[in-house]
Amino acid sequence: MFTSVGATGLVVLTACGGGGGGGDADKGGQGEVASISTPAAGGGSAQPSADPDAGRPQIRLDSTQDDINRMYDVWLACLKENGVEKKYKTSPNAPGVKACKGKEPLDPPELDPANNPDYSDDVRIMVKCMNEHGIKSVVVEGGWGLEDGASMNAPNYAEIQTGCQVKAFGEDE
Template sequence: MLASLGATALIVLTACGGGGEGGDADKGGKGEVASISSPAAGGSAQPSADPDAGRPQIRLDSTQDDINRMMDAWLACLKENGAEKTYKTSPNSPGVKACQGKKPVDPPELDPAKNPDYGDDVRIMVKCMNEHGIKSVVTDGGWGLDDGASLSAPGYDETMTACQVKAFGGDK
């Protein structure tokens, strides 16, 4: 229930944000209300060029609890729309499509296609994790743990978040 309220608040705040040049925010804020423009007669609304626009954004410094809350909101939507068990096998189903806007987006820094320094960042991540006693290795697709037991190491989540910020966040 709280996850749903949090997701709703996020959507409302996201919808109310913004205000670029020439928008209602430029009018001095004298009690004016932003409006949604309708397409011109015969025209159609242009979809956003970014398919991830408006989706919850996971940040490098997001805690596992933050990520879990975002994922819970998405999974609750899938369940409400009858797609909880089929989203992997039926990604184009109406239930999955209805929840696409709630599916969290990974940080762009963790996407090799968007981060030209990804390989160097991975090596910094592995070095940081190893320096904190969590045995990690560089893999073909990024980095991984040398053994699964490290997931239950004391302070794992905090260490992983701190190393991720250090490695991918530009604090090198």
Template sequence: MLNLFNRAAVFASVGAAGLLVLTACGGVGGSDDAGKGSEGEVASITTPAAKGGSASASADPDAGRPQIRLDSTNEEVNRMYDAWIACLKEHGVEEKYKVTPNDPRVKACDGKRPLDPPELDPAKNPDYADDTRAMVKCMNEHGIKSVVVDGQWGLENGDSINAPHYNEFVIDCQVKAFGGDK
């Protein structure tokens, strides 16, 4: 469960999963064109028929969701989460509500929930272990004592999050370590 309304940590700490908890909130806004023009018309998608079968939609569930990049600033990430949070509130998710993935009110807003950078997903990044070690090395070079814990990078001491330029170092090191700058 995640309390979406507690902004105790910044996105830059996502890489420290297990040691730091991401509770930052923000989002890229969208617009609702419902009710504007073309009254009575319904948009449709035509999918070519599969070999020997009928047409079926095998859409990517993540298609259209806002994508966080390795070099996204905290402000950009917060804007993305803000749109998701606004959607949750519009669907009756209260400020103190604990979000669960199977709640229909949460599912209604899945299209606005930001995606983490794919480079930070061990299932999508075959170099994740090496990249994680490079991230820790980079952070340590900047004086932010970091370690690898359970395959993830984390802070040796939670006080490091308050170090001068911490957020900039995280973004710079993520881009250097996970961005193919090897």
């Protein structure tokens, strides 16, 4: 039996813990930086972005689980404030879900097979790295998985997973 831990799956499994806060924290989880859009020179008004993901918090390959949890805490708090108690039982078009769309974290773009031409090779590197660190992993349809879910309880699992993810998906060969 295999436990799939693709990028989204891992986040969903672990996103409910952690403290409050949110935003793009630096690598050490300290401090946050806010971005402010300013109008273009010449007094023109800023046009709204056609990109529906513009302004959403972006998870990075090297984001710690605490960083990811903080981002998800902000989104989940917004859902709750807007009357959405269980996001998985609510239509994505529900008003509360729409109101919070801008706070829903985005997975690292490198983990999207549609945007990463080296995704399959990167998955194999990820699995090899995890296995080298004693976390028995396999390639599964759509990504990688653990041979046994108990591996997530291994000492330093989160650090190993983050390090292998950076090594596999962040380095150009």
